Amino acid sequence: MALTAHGPDGARPPWSAAWELLLPAASAPARSRGRSLAAALREAVRSGRLTAGTRLPSSRELAADLGVSRGLVTEVYEQLTAEGYLRSGRGSGTWVGDAARAAAPAVRDRAPRGGHARVDFLPGVPDLSLFPRSAWAAAHRQVLAELPHPMLGYPDPRGLPRLRTVLAELLSRRRGVVAEPERVIVCSGVAQATTLLALVLRARGHTAVGVEDPGSPEHGALLAAAGITPTGIPVDDQGVDVGALRERRVRAVVTTPAHQFPTGIAYSARRRAELLDWARAVDGLVVEDDYDGDFRYDRAPVGALQGLDPERVAYTGSVSKSLAPGLRLGWLLVPDGLTEEVVERKRVMDLGNPALDQELLAHFVERGDYDRQLRRCQRAYRERRDTLVAALHERFPGVRVSGIAAGLHVIAGLPARWGPQATFLARAAAAGVAVRPLTDHRVPAPGAPDDTGRCGAPATGSAEDEVHLVLGYAHLSPARIAEGVRILADAVQELDHARVDSTSR
């Protein structure tokens, strides 16, 4: 049987449709020829070009037609027979088997964050151009040169001892955290830490856990994914409302005491004490998300709540704001009684963080590079904050910028004449300025209809029809910040006129 695209009698043999697929494979370099031929034949079977029951030419025939060795074809036939694509009858002959099926068309990728805004004020991302590439590369080089071989094996799921020691020192020095190395669990960031804690709390019978309202939508989403109902607890200008915690009968709450997200307040000393009293009374847990605790511009950052009672507070943070979110490195410190359970969850989740990355961060902190990086970011972000606040005051007279001078975002409260909010946001979007209203950070009551349209009551206590924006600035240069505020002001200025026009018509 000759194996040209058309058989000698003019009819196309059943498998001639697969023929063209095999020719390039047959002319592949000798070392990969067998593999290429096998791949082409698999694809022909899967795609249905070679249908089940089709008899294949003998290895001698196919070898002659393709100009390859007979041994190669025999090997490929055996290989694909072993895999189930082909089957061989007793005695002689090779047929296409019926095990293979084609794949469904794969799903497409999602769009990236940010969209195509001209200026993006969405909060949460630091300036990635501040990442210390050369220091990081130098640390990698040195760590890789010195690392003992066994350190490349499966890591301790709680983190490498060297990094835990370094983090314990760093966190107790910078954040007033109680952090013996044995208490530190290395993880991939605050999201993983929250999920780990949520799973442990769920296993211990917590079905609802408090989250700040307004707050980070991530906290609620992560709790929900672990089977816990997030329960919004109002935040006032002192912190989360402890009375509401009692009323809702939860026994755990996720908080951001150093710089509440998004309102930007720091929990007061009194509220901290009340919160801990509550946790002790209900045998509960306070989760402290110290997401940007290193950045405070008017004074030293307020120490972590965890330092006051490490047996009632689980503390978590990461390098996402200080170095880069792409590193996926963070830490979690939990009360002693929870440690083993959390580590076991971490083990099940990923067996521990990458060892090389951990050694690298340890080296980086030990050399003082991390402190240098924090100082560098502090300087840059303070300047950007000042620029943003000044630009807001210039372009939006009467604006109220609230929250302590810290972190990577501010809250801007615009007087009522800039509203209504929906029109404001539409105009901002049309002008290519991405901004997020504070109302997006309200926590919907369980079962209640979505109240996105209603403006929440931010901690600063403002009128219903004001526009409250959460503006991230850390990732933008001062020039971009000024430009963004100008574009925004121009866009809503027009809105103001347009409204006046339509009203007077």
Next chain:
Amino acid sequence: MALTAHGPDGARPPWSAAWELLLPAASAPARSRGRSLAAALREAVRSGRLTAGTRLPSSRELAADLGVSRGLVTEVYEQLTAEGYLRSGRGSGTWVGDAARAAAPAVRDRAPRGGHARVDFLPGVPDLSLFPRSAWAAAHRQVLAELPHPMLGYPDPRGLPRLRTVLAELLSRRRGVVAEPERVIVCSGVAQATTLLALVLRARGHTAVGVEDPGSPEHGALLAAAGITPTGIPVDDQGVDVGALRERRVRAVVTTPAHQFPTGIAYSARRRAELLDWARAVDGLVVEDDYDGDFRYDRAPVGALQGLDPERVAYTGSVSKSLAPGLRLGWLLVPDGLTEEVVERKRVMDLGNPALDQELLAHFVERGDYDRQLRRCQRAYRERRDTLVAALHERFPGVRVSGIAAGLHVIAGLPARWGPQATFLARAAAAGVAVRPLTDHRVPAPGAPDDTGRCGAPATGSAEDEVHLVLGYAHLSPARIAEGVRILADAVQELDHARVDSTSR
């Protein structure tokens, strides 16, 4: 009030016990002095050396006694008051607050794997000295030099496009996997992949999932942690028993078709087809753990089961055997209908793998370094396997080494005269040789008493009182392998004599 260790009147003022703690802090370098003083004062409060209600000296007095500026002390007092460690009365005076509590003693670290065996034949770890340090370092340098800033941000939870494209090509070429980039999900390894799938299956109502018996204990443990009951399905010399799958009424099963762990067989073509028929009939899922699919020494590795029906098989593998487990990098390919759910779980778990590591691996594969590494490991591991098999035959006449020539371990069946197993294992341990019996890989029936003492029926079908060992060799040099087998033989040789002695007495 003078603040020496003893007050002027000879009585120790209530806070003199904290005094010594403050002195070193006060002489810290100027830049960190405030932070040191705050840390020392926090520690004094937490530890109870300064008890609640104790009145602190005025900032002027303390500054004078410590030889620091008054402004510094004022700042520290304010800081610790804001944090809740101290409280200030109306008008004047600062007291120790009552919010702080000390930590419980932290739990100790666990012992590392392996213990202190002279020779460790436990399976699962590659030779970490084969890790290509210089090529890896070069790749890191280049990637870091070229990476656009936005790539350091939060990664796509399903993996960076560049790596997914590279893995799709690699896996379809080397393993016959159907792997469009859109189907590839980057994860931290097979453990995370299994957990992700288990969570998705659990959410879809699977309460029991099949695991191979004998099999990897990790599969069962990971399923159990996700709330699924692992159900042992017998493995014979063709693969997992499809009839048993039907009887147990599970609709998903975790398998190792290319090189079953631990028996070392490859699933036959017929069994592959039957398994897929079963999956189609019950609308089920086969999980394919391709943990060492790249290593086969007698012929090309058998292609992945997934290639036959990508809509019924979820495929997972990692660089743990080819590069290093410490990298925590792997992949997961799932049927199209499961992709979004798995990616969402991955997002909740860790927001995605570290971006830099992903780019690094992509670069490494693109340059051909990964293929080079695989060839290097192949050569080394084949030599070690040959050494082990030869040494076993020399030292344990009558031994049966089973399983195809592949992977990083063999099964050695020792004739009955080397038994009973418990004594054999005790002697091996006493001689400092770590070995694992095949019985350790039996899956306990749910609710059944632990049958560790009973010898399982391995796929090779052997007598009850034989000793079957799972011997990992990849991480040992040929010399160590030969030495280990010699020590083991000597140790149990003695056992043989001892038994004869005690019997004849």
